Amino acid sequence: MEKGIITILSGFSGAGKGTIVKKLVEKYDNYALSISATTRKPRAGEENGREYFFKTVEEFEQMIENNELIEYASYVNNYYGTPRDYVESQLLQGKDVILEIELQGAMKVKEQNPEVVLIFVTPPSADELKNRLIGRGTEDMDTINARLKRAVYESEFMDRYDYLLINDDLETCVEKLHSIIQSEHYSVKRNIERINSIREDIKIFSEGE
C-alpha cells in the first residue's frame, strides 16, 4: 500500500480551515485528521482522543523530551503539539493526514520533512476576512482586531507555502483541497521507486542490441 502524505493547513483565523477539513474528512475516507495534544483543560463536551489528547504539563514535557511530538508551541500558558505516533500510524495505513497548525509550527515541520505539503487558506479578500470574524459573533472587537493584526503578520509568510487555497465557496474549496493532495501523490518526487522499477523492467527490451 502506498504511504499517505502529510498536508498542513494554515491560514488566517476566520478563513474557515476547521470547516473545510471537517467536510473533507466526511466526504472522502482516505483522510485522517491529526489530533493535537494539549495541556489546556477539556471544555464541556470535549473528549480525550477526539478533540484533543489531554495531558498534564508533566506528561507534555515528557513527550517533548522523548521527541514524541512533530511540533509544539505554547499559547496563553498552554502547550499544544502534534503527537508523532498517531500521524505515523495513519500514514502507514495509507491515510493522507491533515494537520491544522499555525505558521511557526508549519515552518518547523516543513524544515524537518520537506515532503510535507503546505497549504495556506485565505478568504477571497481582506474585507471578507473581517466580515467573517465579526459574523461569528463570538468575540469582542478587541479580540477581532488582535486576530486581524496577526493576519497582517501571517500574510508575510504566504509565499513560503506550496499552495494558496482561496475559500470562496465551501464545496469548491473542499474539492480543490482534495485535488491538490491527490495530485501530490502523482508528483515525480514521490514516485522515484516506481520509476526505478519501471526502468528496471523495461530494460528487457534493449536486449539483443
Added chain:
Amino acid sequence: MEKGIITILSGFSGAGKGTIVKKLVEKYDNYALSISATTRKPRAGEENGREYFFKTVEEFEQMIENNELIEYASYVNNYYGTPRDYVESQLLQGKDVILEIELQGAMKVKEQNPEVVLIFVTPPSADELKNRLIGRGTEDMDTINARLKRAVYESEFMDRYDYLLINDDLETCVEKLHSIIQSEHYSVKRNIERINSIREDIKIFSEGE
C-alpha cells in the same frame, strides 16, 4: 481572467496519450489541444488546422527563422513543431493548453518556460506496454521492437518530469490529469500577484498601532 497553463504530455509510445487528451478535451471545456505544424503531407481525412497546420518546407523554415515555434524537431525527413501564436492566444483566453510532444521537445520547452507542467504517461508495467503495442495490430514486430527500445531510452528521463501519470484505466487517468492541472493553478508560485494584493489589502488592519 486567469491565464491558462501549458501542460506537456510525453511518454512511451503505446501509453495512450492521444486517447487521454482527446477524452480530457471532450469532458472539460477549459482545455485546448495545441495543433502542430508539419511538413508531412496530409493523409486522407486530415484537415489543415484540425489535425495539423500543413506547411511547405520553405514556410516551416521561415517559421523557425521568425521564432514562431515554441519547439520543433525533424523525424523521417519531416518537420514537426508547435506554433507559438495558437498556444498564446488560447492561454490568453484562459484555456489550459495541452502539448503532446516527445522528450527532447519537452525538455526544450521546459528550459525556456520553467512554469510549464511536464507529465510523463506510462502504462502500469513493461509487459502492459508491450501488449498494448502488439494489441494495436497496426505495426510489424520490427517497428514495435524499435518503439520498445526507444522506451528504454526515454525511461532514463522520467525523473525530469513533474508528474508521473500511470494509465491503468482511461477514466481514472483523465480525472488524474485534470486534477494535476487544476491543482497547479493553486500553487503559490502561480499566485504571487494575488498574494501581494491580499498583503496590500490586509495592511489596513495594522493601522492604529
